[in-house]
Amino acid sequence: MDNPMDGAVEIMKKGGTLLGEKCPRCGGVQMKYKGRVICITEDNLSENLKTSKISDDATLSNLRDIVIEKLDIVSNSLSKENDVSKQAILVDLLQKYVLLLKDCENSNQNTKTSDKTTN
Numbered sequence: 001m002d003n004p005m006d007g008a009v010e011i012m013k014k015g016g017t018l019l020g021e022k023c024p025r026c027g028g029v030q031m032k033y034k035g036r037v038i039c040i041t042e043d044n045l046s047e048n049l050k051t052s053k054i055s056d057d058a059t060l061s062n063l064r065d066i067v068i069e070k071l072d073i074v075s076n077s078l079s080k081e082n083d084v085s086k087q088a089i090l091v092d093l094l095q096k097y098v099l100l101l102k103d104c105e106n107s108n109q110n111t112k113t114s115d116k117t118t119n
């Protein structure tokens with residue numbers, strides 16, 4: 001990443017926002033990312049992206065909590081729903097949530113090294 005704008009684009013993809021105010025030191029463009037203000041000309045953007053790994057895990061567990069909550073709400077509505085076509089929509093939604101939940105759990109497992117060799 002030689003071009004600082006490439007890093008800026010990466011940060012924006014990950015939820016960073018461009019700030020209207022210029023950097024007080026160099027007049028460069030500033031961004032807000034994970035609660036921190038980053039100057040795109042002075043700060044090492046790729047370094048900032050790397051250190052965000054820990055926060056990504058937190059985001060993932062947040063997402064997991066949200067999905068579990070939604071699963072609960074949707075399954076409650078499903079139990080009360082008599083309309084078959086609405087049930088179909090709810091079931092579809094539940095399937096998507098379950099898949100998302102599995103994805104979250106898979107990503108968590110990637111960090112733990114399971115010993116499958118002891119079969």
Ligand SMILES: [Zn+2]
Nearest residue numbers: 023026039042
């Ligand atoms: Zn600056």
